[in-house]
Amino acid sequence: xxxIVHYINQxxxxxxxxxxxxxxxxxxxxxxxPGRRLSQLIGPEHEVVATVFCGDxxxxxxxxxxxxxxxxxxxxxxxxxxxxxxxxxxxxxLACARVAAAATAAGIPVVAAMHPDNPGLDEAGGAPVxxxxxxxxxxxxxxxxxxxxxxxxxxxxxxxxxDGRIGAVPRRSRVADHDAATxxxxxxxxxxxxDRDATEVPxxxxxxxxxxxxxxxxxxxxxxxxxxSALVPDDNPDHLESARATKWLRYSLDGRDxxxxxDWRSVHGGFSTVWANEDPHRLLPLDVARQLQGEGAIGDxxxxxxxxxxxxxxxxxxxxFGIEWAADLRHSEVRAAILxxx
Amino acid sequence: xxxDPGDGLTRLVHRVVEVDVGPQTRFDQGRxxxxxxxASACLADPALAEVRLSWAxxxxxxxxxxxxxxxxxxxxxxxxxxxxxxxxxPERVGGRGSTHVLRGAAVVAAGYLPRAQEALIEMSGPxxxxxxxGATHNLVVEFTPADGAPWEDVDRALRRGVLQLATHLADAxxxxxxxxxxxxxxxxxxxxxNGRRRVGAVTNLQTQGTFKDVFVYGxxxxxxxxxxIDPGELDDGAVVSGQFGHPSLKNPTFMHQNHPxxxxxxxxxxxxxxxxxxxxxxxxxxxxxxxxxxxHAARLCAAAGWDAAILTKEGGGNADxxxxxxxxxxxxxxxxxxxxxxxxxxxxxTGPPIVVAPERATAMVSTGNYDERLVLPAVERALGGDRVAxxxxxxxxxxxxxxxxxxxxxxxxxxxxxxxxxxxxxETTPVTEAISQ
Numbered sequence: 001x002x003x004i005v006h007y008i009n010q011x012x013x014x015x016x017x018x019x020x021x022x023x024x025x026x027x028x029x030x031x032x033x034p035g036r037r038l039s040q041l042i043g044p045e046h047e048v049v050a051t052v053f054c055g056d057x058x059x060x061x062x063x064x065x066x067x068x069x070x071x072x073x074x075x076x077x078x079x080x081x082x083x084x085x086x087x088x089x090x091x092x093x094l095a096c097a098r099v100a101a102a103a104t105a106a107g108i109p110v111v112a113a114m115h116p117d118n119p120g121l122d123e124a125g126g127a128p129v130x131x132x133x134x135x136x137x138x139x140x141x142x143x144x145x146x147x148x149x150x151x152x153x154x155x156x157x158x159x160x161x162x163d164g165r166i167g168a169v170p171r172r173s174r175v176a177d178h179d180a181a182t183x184x185x186x187x188x189x190x191x192x193x194x195d196r197d198a199t200e201v202p203x204x205x206x207x208x209x210x211x212x213x214x215x216x217x218x219x220x221x222x223x224x225x226x227x228x229s230a231l232v233p234d235d236n237p238d239h240l241e242s243a244r245a246t247k248w249l250r251y252s253l254d255g256r257d258x259x260x261x262x263d264w265r266s267v268h269g270g271f272s273t274v275w276a277n278e279d280p281h282r283l284l285p286l287d288v289a290r291q292l293q294g295e296g297a298i299g300d301x302x303x304x305x306x307x308x309x310x311x312x313x314x315x316x317x318x319x320x321f322g323i324e325w326a327a328d329l330r331h332s333e334v335r336a337a338i339l340x341x342x
Numbered sequence: 343x344x345x346d347p348g349d350g351l352t353r354l355v356h357r358v359v360e361v362d363v364g365p366q367t368r369f370d371q372g373r374x375x376x377x378x379x380x381a382s383a384c385l386a387d388p389a390l391a392e393v394r395l396s397w398a399x400x401x402x403x404x405x406x407x408x409x410x411x412x413x414x415x416x417x418x419x420x421x422x423x424x425x426x427x428x429x430x431x432p433e434r435v436g437g438r439g440s441t442h443v444l445r446g447a448a449v450v451a452a453g454y455l456p457r458a459q460e461a462l463i464e465m466s467g468p469x470x471x472x473x474x475x476g477a478t479h480n481l482v483v484e485f486t487p488a489d490g491a492p493w494e495d496v497d498r499a500l501r502r503g504v505l506q507l508a509t510h511l512a513d514a515x516x517x518x519x520x521x522x523x524x525x526x527x528x529x530x531x532x533x534x535x536n537g538r539r540r541v542g543a544v545t546n547l548q549t550q551g552t553f554k555d556v557f558v559y560g561x562x563x564x565x566x567x568x569x570x571i572d573p574g575e576l577d578d579g580a581v582v583s584g585q586f587g588h589p590s591l592k593n594p595t596f597m598h599q600n601h602p603x604x605x606x607x608x609x610x611x612x613x614x615x616x617x618x619x620x621x622x623x624x625x626x627x628x629x630x631x632x633x634x635x636x637x638h639a640a641r642l643c644a645a646a647g648w649d650a651a652i653l654t655k656e657g658g659g660n661a662d663x664x665x666x667x668x669x670x671x672x673x674x675x676x677x678x679x680x681x682x683x684x685x686x687x688x689x690x691x692t693g694p695p696i697v698v699a700p701e702r703a704t705a706m707v708s709t710g711n712y713d714e715r716l717v718l719p720a721v722e723r724a725l726g727g728d729r730v731a732x733x734x735x736x737x738x739x740x741x742x743x744x745x746x747x748x749x750x751x752x753x754x755x756x757x758x759x760x761x762x763x764x765x766x767x768x769e770t771t772p773v774t775e776a777i778s779q
Contacts, residue, residue, distance in 0.1 A: 126692040170691030171762040173714045180682055181602035181756030184652045184707045187680045191705050192539050192650055201706035204694030269459055312658050314688035
């Protein structure tokens, strides 16, 4: 018999609505709410041995809470974790997706359920998610689909679009029968034979970003300097990576008019940093920015710059840095930013 | 038909099964003995204060860190007989006659150089099979630069010295009967193929300045235009690497000598296709130059009567653009194109796999995901350095790293067996299990 642990929110656990959204993670040794119906649907050979629930605000506010939820899930020794269905509920979807991603990272099989429009879907990071209805009224058919997915996973099978799988399907490294060069020759012959669709790699779909409208009056605007050139204090105190960066950093420009050679260093691994290190303004034009500030051409210069290393960065991390930079600058009422790229 | 020895190249293969050090460099029935004194003399240069030589062999609990270049020992006659022209031999076109090959051995330079990214070779354990040099007997060259020597001089001295050492080792086998002879005819001219399709290889060389450069007949290929080259010239060391970035996506000299796409095309030549030859192209840093060399390469291949081309790159990120631009330019010129790409889909495999993708020529082969995570067990001995720069850990430690750090693991020239597939559709064994079997 397989052991299933079900994750739901405070509302479906019957604890309460918005007034109870701060409920901390709690575990019950039985199916609760939609878990009762799910339990019937998956049949007597599997058992929902525990339900872990958490308030929506609490679960979506802090990644540490997800670790706490995962601990409670682990304590019930699951063969499979089920999260949701979360429908289009944003915070609930986010929590389900993060629980699914955390379980996957911990090596615990998991399946979540939510509507394809749920903003939390991207956070699942490739963990299996199946489609649910938009609203709780569609609980019945949503649980039917989820139960079918649960049975498939417990049978050791992977979920596909036929099971209602949504979200990103991870691409995994595999060992092929032949080396890549031999496969390339095979692919050439296939292509010459008239098959125009054969490929091992699907064409990627990239976001199209619409640039913001130009800032109209810079003389009253606060302007920020941001860069992916990996320019950091000379001792690289926060250990910014030279490639495949996982973080970005903020350093103060307060009281500085120039960046002296020797005090600053680019740790970027993708280009020769010799000339940049001779004159760090080649990467971060603080000298010119101060001059413009003095002339009144810009209202103010943001007192810190934001930096990461743009070298082999995964798109996921790059997107996260962008979102966090925008939020950070907005919070500081910065109206325009100069991004120096290398 | 007996091949005309004047046409093409014959490899005289000597298999190295055992290695040792001794008073004299010699090769006898598979046993390669190296004289440390004679080998060190190959590396004598004012820019190098000291060199240290040691063997690292398959199965040993050993790891090589800070790997720079790897070279297969080869010679065409005493003193090299013209091998590695422009470095060891005079600047003369090679690729004909016969070449002695010490198969199963490599000379590996390891140590710090500016701009070099941390690169590892495991001699045992789960990641040994990910690098071609986990299966070769490696004569590792470690070095101490001379006081005050410019890094550019250290780089030059090391490159020339390693090539001379590779020649010195192969010279020891000249009198031995080869274990095998491999003959490769020169590519036939257009129209000679009895209707078979003419397929060639377009090989991009990462030419981005000192420490990220590739040399052709001894000269930097930076600033050059694409050119056709006889595949036998690659065998004879016309292309030499001085490129130390992106370890898993790097093409060391060894891989040019043993170009996997060339090998795959030679294997099918005269049966499924006619091998039309090799076009080498620089990988410049400026977008306009990438467009120029791409259009130029496509025109060359079309003029040479190619029906199809297999494109390869070196390095990550911007190097994808060089392959994508050439693939589209070739398709526009009526030449079918297939490109080899490593994927950069993030640790969870959900990101876009390629940085710049072709638009019209969409046939791509995957050499695996750059961000795949590995755990390498602790080892008894490390060569090349005491610490792993990337993690600031002792080099003998257990290491948790992306596959991007394993030397040639995602070989853009197509050496490896890795690929990527959507999780649900795959029926083969996951890489982390398969490589440890």
